[in-house]
Amino acid sequence: MEKENNNNDNNNNIDTKFNLNELNNIKIKHNVILLVSKWCAECIPADRVWRTLAEERKDFTYKLIDVADPEGRRLSIDLYIRSVPSTIIDGKLSYVGIPTKEDAGELLF
Numbered sequence: 001m002e003k004e005n006n007n008n009d010n011n012n013n014i015d016t017k018f019n020l021n022e023l024n025n026i027k028i029k030h031n032v033i034l035l036v037s038k039w040c041a042e043c044i045p046a047d048r049v050w051r052t053l054a055e056e057r058k059d060f061t062y063k064l065i066d067v068a069d070p071e072g073r074r075l076s077i078d079l080y081i082r083s084v085p086s087t088i089i090d091g092k093l094s095y096v097g098i099p100t101k102e103d104a105g106e107l108l109f
Contacts, residue, residue, distance in 0.1 A: 031063075035065055035087075067081075067084060079093045
């Protein structure tokens, strides 16, 4: 029995190393920020779309920022944002409202 367990452990280590190598090869192409507010009902589904896409794809970073936070206030002033949810990609306002998963994916190309 011990030999079988050792073989399984070795196989698991090989798989882990392979998976880590795959992750290391993924390049981050975009930085996505969703600007939201606590009172915004539409912000919840917009966040869900971006979180789902971020779990499926590993080629972009995703961050949720509230307009009430200092960083959120700065972004809304700098980018002249007047509505939430607003999607900012690579420092530019890219979408206002709730994107579909397909629309969100297209914004990343």
